[in-house]
Amino acid sequence: MSKTYNIAVMGGDGTGPEVLAEGIKVLKVAAEKHAVQLHFVDYDLGGERYMKTGDLVPDSCIEEFKKVDAIYLGAIGHPDVKPGILETGILLKLRFVLDQYINLRPVKLYPNVETPLKDKGPEDIDFVVIRENSGGIYTGMGGAVKKGTPNEIATQIMVYSRFEVDRCLKYAYELTRKRNKKNMLTLVHKSNVLTHTGDLWVRAHKEMGDRDFKDIKQDYAHVDATTMWFVKNPEFFDVIVTENLFGDIITDIGAMIQGGMGIAAGGNINPEGVSMFEPIGGSAPKYTGKNVINPLAAINAAAMMMDTLGETKAAKAIDNAVTEALKSGKIKSMSAGKMGMGTRELGDYVASLVK
Numbered sequence: 001m002s003k004t005y006n007i008a009v010m011g012g013d014g015t016g017p018e019v020l021a022e023g024i025k026v027l028k029v030a031a032e033k034h035a036v037q038l039h040f041v042d043y044d045l046g047g048e049r050y051m052k053t054g055d056l057v058p059d060s061c062i063e064e065f066k067k068v069d070a071i072y073l074g075a076i077g078h079p080d081v082k083p084g085i086l087e088t089g090i091l092l093k094l095r096f097v098l099d100q101y102i103n104l105r106p107v108k109l110y111p112n113v114e115t116p117l118k119d120k121g122p123e124d125i126d127f128v129v130i131r132e133n134s135g136g137i138y139t140g141m142g143g144a145v146k147k148g149t150p151n152e153i154a155t156q157i158m159v160y161s162r163f164e165v166d167r168c169l170k171y172a173y174e175l176t177r178k179r180n181k182k183n184m185l186t187l188v189h190k191s192n193v194l195t196h197t198g199d200l201w202v203r204a205h206k207e208m209g210d211r212d213f214k215d216i217k218q219d220y221a222h223v224d225a226t227t228m229w230f231v232k233n234p235e236f237f238d239v240i241v242t243e244n245l246f247g248d249i250i251t252d253i254g255a256m257i258q259g260g261m262g263i264a265a266g267g268n269i270n271p272e273g274v275s276m277f278e279p280i281g282g283s284a285p286k287y288t289g290k291n292v293i294n295p296l297a298a299i300n301a302a303a304m305m306m307d308t309l310g311e312t313k314a315a316k317a318i319d320n321a322v323t324e325a326l327k328s329g330k331i332k333s334m335s336a337g338k339m340g341m342g343t344r345e346l347g348d349y350v351a352s353l354v355k
């Protein structure tokens with residue numbers, strides 16, 4: 001019996017809907033070949049809707065999202081909406097209410113994809129970053145007093161509970177074991193300065209590893225050194241686990257060394273609940289509607305969605321098709337407008353390679 005999955009589709013702003021259309025095209029072929037039933041339901045959320053109605057994510061949508069199997073998100077961000085409103089009101093809101101406490105960001109250089117790193121190839125750039133996605137500075141604790149005066153004070157607190165740290169580490173250790181590559185989990189923090197939350201992460205990482213994951217090598221790196229190593233020796237890494245803000249920052253470097261926003265995908269995962277998958281590039285307003293944006297990041301996000309749902313064959317089929325498409329040399333660049341084919345043509349091509 002094949003399983004039916006209900007997928008909420010939220011194209012969002014700018015090029016979001018265009019790239020998701022290609023991801024859905026590829027998903028449909030993969031699903032058909034691997035006897036998976038996918039049922040897509042569209043949600044019109046984002047900057048346009050906000051400007052018309054003031055809605056960000058209405059409560060009724062949240063209730064519906066809690067019942068779907070996954071959410072497929074295009075992009076959030078509109079040039080006419082003040083920065084921050086849509087990001088916090090839609091993206092962060094969904095991460096929080098759906099408790100998507102893992103942000104999974106693979107950093108993988110595919111064949112024939114250009115990296116800015118000299119002398120590095122696909123065998124050097126292949127690791128995974130697990131960013132804690134619900135706590136830390138993003139929790140929003142803090143405040144401001146004496147605003148507008150010379151004595152103004154503002155705080156924004158990096159807060160973590162043992163529970164949040166442990167559940168993230170458990171996911172990271174398990175993924176390291178499942179990946180079975182170098183079997184090494186690097187904790188990234190800044191424990192030499194952040195002696196409270198850093199210490200919490202360091203102890204929890206060691207205790208869990210010593211207790212439940214003796215087969216996994218424990219490693220630690222400071223976040224500043226990590227940014228250097230991403231550029232200097234990315235081949236060192238296997239799986240990285242880190243707190244929210246550090247993860248936000250290092251995964252932008254990760255996206256660049258794997259070929260840029262055209263190909264980088266991410267998953268906001270609640271391992272016990274509803275997860276949301278997205279190409280991590282923005283809404284790219286200047287490329288909207290021109291059939292020039294790269295859909296590969298959205299296609300990779302679709303593969304990650306299938307994998308997380310447990311449909312590993314469909315996931316693998318999509319990933320292999322992306323690899324084959326890139327190996328062919330027909331895709332000239334990851335940059336919008338320079339791919340050597342249009343958004344839709346690239347989607348057609350990858351779909352044709354799904355076996």
Ligand code: IPM
Nearest residue numbers: 087088091092248251266280
């Ligand atoms: C990301 C983004 C978001 C974040 C913003 C848009 C709120 O940068 O997904 O990495 O900071 O998490």
Ligand code: MN
Nearest residue numbers: 248249251252
């Ligand atoms: Mn970011």
